[in-house]
Amino acid sequence: MTRRTSGGKAYPLFRPSVHNLMLALGVASGTVLSAGAAYLLGAIVDGLASGGLTLGEIVARLTTFLGVSLAAALAKFALDDWLPLKANLRAEVEASDGAIDQLLAMPQRAFERHDAGHFLNVVNAAAFGYGAMAVYLNVNAVGYAIAVVALLGCATAIDVLLVLVFLCGLAVYFAVNWGPMHSAGRLLMEMMPASEAWQEEVRRLVEEKRAANAGAAEEFYLQRFEGSTNEYRAFLRRHRLADTVQATLPAAISPALQVAVLAVCVALWSAGQVSLGSVVAAWQLFSLLQTPMAGICSFVSFYVASRPNVVLLREHAGEAGEPSGFEALSTGEKDLVARVEGTLWATPARGEDGKRLWAGEFEVRPGELVVVKGANGTGKSRLLDLVRGLSDLADLDGEAVLAPEALDAAYLTYPVPVVTGSLAENLLGREADPEAARVLDLGDLTERAITDQPLNLSLGERQKLGLLRALSRPEPVVLLDEPLANLDAGVRARLCDHLAGLRGRKTVVAIMHSGELDAAADRIYEVRDGRLSRVC
Numbered sequence: 001m002t003r004r005t006s007g008g009k010a011y012p013l014f015r016p017s018v019h020n021l022m023l024a025l026g027v028a029s030g031t032v033l034s035a036g037a038a039y040l041l042g043a044i045v046d047g048l049a050s051g052g053l054t055l056g057e058i059v060a061r062l063t064t065f066l067g068v069s070l071a072a073a074l075a076k077f078a079l080d081d082w083l084p085l086k087a088n089l090r091a092e093v094e095a096s097d098g099a100i101d102q103l104l105a106m107p108q109r110a111f112e113r114h115d116a117g118h119f120l121n122v123v124n125a126a127a128f129g130y131g132a133m134a135v136y137l138n139v140n141a142v143g144y145a146i147a148v149v150a151l152l153g154c155a156t157a158i159d160v161l162l163v164l165v166f167l168c169g170l171a172v173y174f175a176v177n178w179g180p181m182h183s184a185g186r187l188l189m190e191m192m193p194a195s196e197a198w199q200e201e202v203r204r205l206v207e208e209k210r211a212a213n214a215g216a217a218e219e220f221y222l223q224r225f226e227g228s229t230n231e232y233r234a235f236l237r238r239h240r241l242a243d244t245v246q247a248t249l250p251a252a253i254s255p256a257l258q259v260a261v262l263a264v265c266v267a268l269w270s271a272g273q274v275s276l277g278s279v280v281a282a283w284q285l286f287s288l289l290q291t292p293m294a295g296i297c298s299f300v301s302f303y304v305a306s307r308p309n310v311v312l313l314r315e316h317a318g319e320a321g322e323p324s325g326f327e328a329l330s331t332g333e334k335d336l337v338a339r340v341e342g343t344l345w346a347t348p349a350r351g352e353d354g355k356r357l358w359a360g361e362f363e364v365r366p367g368e369l370v371v372v373k374g375a376n377g378t379g380k381s382r383l384l385d386l387v388r389g390l391s392d393l394a395d396l397d398g399e400a401v402l403a404p405e406a407l408d409a410a411y412l413t414y415p416v417p418v419v420t421g422s423l424a425e426n427l428l429g430r431e432a433d434p435e436a437a438r439v440l441d442l443g444d445l446t447e448r449a450i451t452d453q454p455l456n457l458s459l460g461e462r463q464k465l466g467l468l469r470a471l472s473r474p475e476p477v478v479l480l481d482e483p484l485a486n487l488d489a490g491v492r493a494r495l496c497d498h499l500a501g502l503r504g505r506k507t508v509v510a511i512m513h514s515g516e517l518d519a520a521a522d523r524i525y526e527v528r529d530g531r532l533s534r535v536c
């Protein structure tokens, strides 16, 4: 199986490349061209003030001014807005794809540390936030910095005094905006747990709608949802306010700063330090500075807010890369599919605090039909999960030897997962085994549209779908958690015959609550009084 995994440090913030530099230059190009236009305007004003320009020269300069201004507008749209937006979208989707790959690669025990809301947040908000921030940092922010430097360069070309005035203006600008920039970002960071809890509650409401209606528990669900909504909304309100202040403050203080800069320039002009054209150009240049400065401000705020996303994604990547512990369990012992010895616990807790499922020994040899029995909740499904490498190995106090065939086994799990689509799509890329299809008597299942709505399939039909999926797989080991559940008598009998007929060709382990497979079984294990032992 091929997976896209991130090599080196996962989710790096700095991604220097020629491509990113080109994009950054594009971001700066609109502002730089506008600065050229401002410079030309100053020259036109100076020419007019000195009275030394002919009509032809004035027309030529105005035409150049118009051309440069139009080019600046075009560059602003195409290079400053559109190309970075495209790069942004690509980076967002790539980060989300990577997070999904890591989710699939993640060992079960790491997966079980979190609820679904966490993963929804990782794949959606955090991945998109990271992708946007990476482009913002490596393209937009670099472009804004280039633009600021270019504007300061233009100011130097007009008059070096202007640079000092501009730098003072920039310092005031950042000082005023610093607080709101940080508080908006910080609030977003603090809001994350409430946002995860709210997403989890939405998921539960959607997935458990039927339980809510059937159990007349709408009020219960609504109250729980309201609780998490209120908490989330309290954060949202504060964040929206801070975000609005942060977004509008630059525009609010800009006019005041521009007037202050103009006043200083006019004072320098009346003192004979700069020309009238320089005052006009300085006014233009300083107003051009607003865009990159506002961009840098929103970047700082975005950066503060997005740092937790990066931490979250890196943790996610780390958990995906954690060894499951199952890799080293194969000793290459011939004629062995699985051997498990020791005590199986429901959770990592031991002793008084932990729930002991059973202690004992379990063994499966190739080609055998093995039956596992026991009362409800005694850990039979946990045993199959362990054999399939889908649980936390730390839950076993003892030793396990598992052949790669066991870790790769076809597995009928409970409840049977259903995919929206046709029956063929529910086989997840495999062809239906004709013999299994005959045994299961699929009826109109082959033609029907299947959805994950609980009532779309009867319990028996859902079971048949899961069985067909497991029995159609080519893997030599098949694990079946209660294969006969919800099937009618005819299908049960045919299925038992079919499973008995697989002996010698496939290794089958079946959890059973009845004796229908006992006669055909090579081994029968049973959990009795907390001990798993071979009874036949």
Ligand SMILES: Nc1ncnc2c1ncn2[C@@H]1O[C@H](COP(=O)(O)OP(=O)(O)OP(=O)(O)O)[C@@H](O)[C@H]1O
Binding pocket: 346, 347, 355, 357, 374, 375, 376, 377, 378, 379, 380, 381, 382, 383
């Ligand atoms: N992560 C977990 N945290 C707490 N308890 C757990 C966890 N996983 C499993 N258990 C508990 O372990 C017990 C064994 O579950 P398991 O599904 O293996 O039982 P089973 O023998 O297959 O039962 P049944 O015959 O009812 O299907 C259950 O009581 C279950 O609640």
